[in-house]
Amino acid sequence: MTGRAASDLPPTHASLAPFFAPNGVAVIGASRDPDKLGYGVMRNLTEAGGGYRGPIYPVNPKGGEVLGLRCYTDIADVPDPVELAILIIPAALVPDAIERCGRRGLKAAVVISGGFREIGPAGAARERDMVARARRYGMRIIGPNGIGVIDTATPLNTTFVPGMPRPGHIAFVSQSGALCGSIIDWTIGMSIGFSRLLSIGNEADINETDLLSFLAADANSRVIALYLEDIMGGPAFVPTLQEAAMTKPVLVLKTGRTVSGQVATASHTGALAGVHAAFRAACRQFGVIEVERVQTLFNGALALAYQPLPAGNRIAILTNAGGPAAVAADAFEAAGLRLARTGPQTQAALRPHLHPDAQLSGPVDMLGGAEATHYRLALEAVLADPNVDGVLTILVPQVLTKPLAIVEAIVAAACGQQPPAKPVLACLMGKASVEAAHAAAHAAEIPPYTFPEDAVEAFGILCRRASWQIGRLADRETEKRARRWPAAGEMADDVGAMGRRDVRDALQRARAAGRRMLDAVEVRPLLAAYDIPTPADALAITADEAAAHAARIGFPVAMKLISPDITHKTEVGGVLLDIADETAARRAFETLMARGRAAHPDALLRGVQIQKMVRGGQEAIVGVTRDRVFGPLVMFGLGGIYVELLADVSFRLAPLTTADAWEMLGEVRAARLLAGARGARPADRAALVDVIVRVGRLAADHPEIVELDVNPLLVLPEGEGVMAVDARLVLA
């Protein structure tokens, strides 16, 4: 994050186009020596590699020829047309070379050279210098310290990595150049095709956010796969990610390197959020598919690039072997799939054509003798079954099995469907004996996998995307649509401008007074301004006041010691409940103050909160913490041990919708208690959901709020609402 100012320039898509389909490419540092990077890049640009069809200009002070092309000694001498430069020269020479490129009128540069921010302050200064010079000429930079750009449609390959990926419809952006290189090698071997591959290096100018926006609009990319280590685009990343996932499926593998900007925290919410909760919450809210394995990134992307989305998660298995089908079926639940049961009509249609011992439902097992004709007939019948949303075909080479012919039969049945077509994936087990079959499956865009578990995982990803999309398009459409990322305070809601202004003023006064943490008495009016129910209360600083407040509020009352120096008041006996009359209130006041002084002789005791006693209800906690990139993050969990011992909590970015809040209840296992377990009355979940949304609004409207714990929030029986009985707030 050293001195980057990319956001000064609007990341217009037009300025990125020359990286993918330039009119003329200069290679600064081109070389004849096959051991040099400058040779590898030249090879990948020319026929021997990617086969870029525009003019290529090697540039090297030595002159001469490289790969049969005239080598210019200076970029200034290169004739028109030339738009893109690729730099593979020592870092020290790069800023000057960039300036010369700018002067020559180039629009874009891929800087492969290392020796910048990644090596320390001197390199960072060099990187800033390079960017500043490029800006002067309106030139854009990808890199430095990345392996560059591949576009299989143009075609263009600016990397030095041997091999050109096959054309396809997956766009891949990697923050690790080495990973990108090995993925090129691996995916060529696996026949996985790409539209564009980008290794973005230090992201001195163009970052992952710019490219995500660009790829979302790229007609040639059906799916975007991201390998991320750190978000360089700052808060702009959030709406960009949301927009991209609205347009097409986005898969992300994110490593845990990012240590969230926030410092150590005393709040439950902050402690439980860790470094990854905000990213994960964003993925859930935006329908982004987060994966945990490199292979899953591409297994899933392949299914999404090739196949239509299913209308539901009832997936049939069609197989010629029971074992692998059992392995697949065992993996269904974890992938969120249900094993489809074929209907009686389908079974009747299958029976005359299959082996008499074939299994016609559960997995449809045609047994070892199944041939191509069986696969075709059976797949057609199963695809036509209204109980089936998609089919996983499994093929294990057996005695007389002809894998290639069977894949052709699968293709015929899958491609011959009446629209809307259902997705078909293929598990082709083995290696040498199924290689031709794998290739045929790729050619027809039936994604092939070697192991049942990988195919099931990919089907699960199809279903996750479909379910998110269906949710987005169905009843909740209006609401979900309205959830485009709003600027703070921009959102239409029922919190009046007055309430919002009151809170802002109160927070500003507290900051002006140098306050960092607000206690329950101070937070109550802020919650009330957002219509978050709290019991009537007052602060007493004498025993008489305590008695008077309590009488006014109405007995019984709860009384709590208020001190900025005592964070966990229960631990010092700072809470007394069910105070029944004025005498008891006076006594309780003295007791609490004495306990406070005994526990912390130097503590500042602000007094005692007198609060209307609330009985019963289930304890919940609703909290907020703030992430450097993702902003306010709302947490929900059930009070006490569920949060503390079991970390049974759910997170969403704020602002969040009612639908999001209901989903949070679904993700917390203990929340099933709220439905009325063990004969108890159901709790007022609707009121709880409403308060979760309101807490999110409060945090989104007021960036000064760094942390907020409403704990406990008592969830009363249905119809009786909820009550925030304690709260704490930390200011920036």
Added chain:
Amino acid sequence: MTGRAASDLPPTHASLAPFFAPNGVAVIGASRDPDKLGYGVMRNLTEAGGGYRGPIYPVNPKGGEVLGLRCYTDIADVPDPVELAILIIPAALVPDAIERCGRRGLKAAVVISGGFREIGPAGAARERDMVARARRYGMRIIGPNGIGVIDTATPLNTTFVPGMPRPGHIAFVSQSGALCGSIIDWTIGMSIGFSRLLSIGNEADINETDLLSFLAADANSRVIALYLEDIMGGPAFVPTLQEAAMTKPVLVLKTGRTVSGQVATASHTGALAGVHAAFRAACRQFGVIEVERVQTLFNGALALAYQPLPAGNRIAILTNAGGPAAVAADAFEAAGLRLARTGPQTQAALRPHLHPDAQLSGPVDMLGGAEATHYRLALEAVLADPNVDGVLTILVPQVLTKPLAIVEAIVAAACGQQPPAKPVLACLMGKASVEAAHAAAHAAEIPPYTFPEDAVEAFGILCRRASWQIGRLADRETEKRARRWPAAGEMADDVGAMGRRDVRDALQRARAAGRRMLDAVEVRPLLAAYDIPTPADALAITADEAAAHAARIGFPVAMKLISPDITHKTEVGGVLLDIADETAARRAFETLMARGRAAHPDALLRGVQIQKMVRGGQEAIVGVTRDRVFGPLVMFGLGGIYVELLADVSFRLAPLTTADAWEMLGEVRAARLLAGARGARPADRAALVDVIVRVGRLAADHPEIVELDVNPLLVLPEGEGVMAVDARLVLA
């Protein structure tokens, strides 16, 4: 399970030897036609395939020659030596052919033909006939309906699957022939070697249990990998699995086909156990590594076959690229690994040799320019570090990277260690560019993986095995050793023979009386006989009796309605607590009886249990259910919602050790409450552990007990013990 009687014959290892190293093999159904199985088997036996070096006798009524060998028209004509027959003829002809083989003096037969039990009753009858005839001659059978046996050391390949696996030290047994076939194909492609591969088909004679025992004793097999669908060896499987895992690492992939023998159940324990809990518990207790993916089975087996076990789980990462190292590090926690931190001495040793920007701890990242010499130096230094228990090396092909040379450097460092050696695994990313490096790693027994996650998972498996072994060898050695599977009643413990006899007599009386379910009043003396603490109690059948019993027991008391027809007494208000005096006891008696009659007018009301009131304590549940194969299965969980809503429970087979019971506490998340969360006093966990063990003994001693729920078991504060306040028992 149709009419099998394999257990009539002791499964002596000697009788299995002819399957692996026979002196002469006859192929009944040998064929010249390359499209026939009988040809495939001949090809795999001869030079073109496995290259078996003993005499091979094709047998076919047509006579002539097959692959240049004289074809006999009848097994009777085959000359000595001949020990093993391979049958690939129509099922109807098999029983007779087996009889003729027996008469000719053969010792063993692999029956590949299908058409037996798997096709229904007629096939099952044929299978029984075949086995009966084999028995007559003392002949053993593998199959039918499996693809047979491969022994890479002999060498011998009785299958028809193209290709011969490489020699290695993994033994693989599969209950799916098709899966086995595709694994042969895949592992040849992956260079994974085997000692023996077995596809055991219908297991008409020899089953997985016989082979497991045999392979445990096989010096050539370092690791046993199993693919299981159903346990055919019955209860003998359990001690065999335990013995095998004591001898060498055992990995299992088990599909969920097995529906446990038990019928639907009313007990918590039975409902929560499902079909897989017993198998999983056995794996945990015996140190068997259960995996969930086919690939994991072989990834893990490869690491165990090639590398020594680590002394701990502090694993270092040595890499030439940050991205894949981050991916690996993220996978550590799930695999049970800790990222090793190299000590200052190691860092000092590395610094002069590596790139100035190299990262020397966390992942040791030598950066993209690392060459073979760097890998060797760094690996030697990291392996010598006392903070490191093993090293995951990662190699991503980069600009000047020479993968083969680097693997040779890794091999040199790994193999040059002073004993005891630490394990080294390799992640070699990419495909074409690392193929030679993969082969070199295999040759030197450094397990190579393509993706970081797979390598980490395999390292996790090494550590799981090591940790089990260390646990077994350490303090708990004596106790763990004593846990060799004892026959019921055989175990030395502190439950006197008297107590055991009393329980046996009581259970037999109840069965003789036709009782199936025993209530709390009946179960109490059984628990007491095993020194499981219960509150003083008595059964009252009149109000006066209730008052008298209560007075004798001492107030306050709890009173509970006892009826065989009312399973959930709390639901009908059948429990009253804190009864303070005789008047209240009389009134409570009438109330409970009235409630019972109101709820279930036809219910048999046995009376009211008067029980000494127990206050406080944490509710726990200890239960038993019985699995067809694995016998009694003990469950532990925390009472109420933890068990019901969160299924937060742990299982072990009975009898179990104190160490097992402590592990169960560790596996139940909510059990952290027992340590004294939120300022509460710690609970008496030692007493809880003791009762878990005693409940296990009770169930193991008395096979009549099908289900037992001790619920709730109150766990009182430390030093105050536990109290079983309610219980229910179901008899067979």
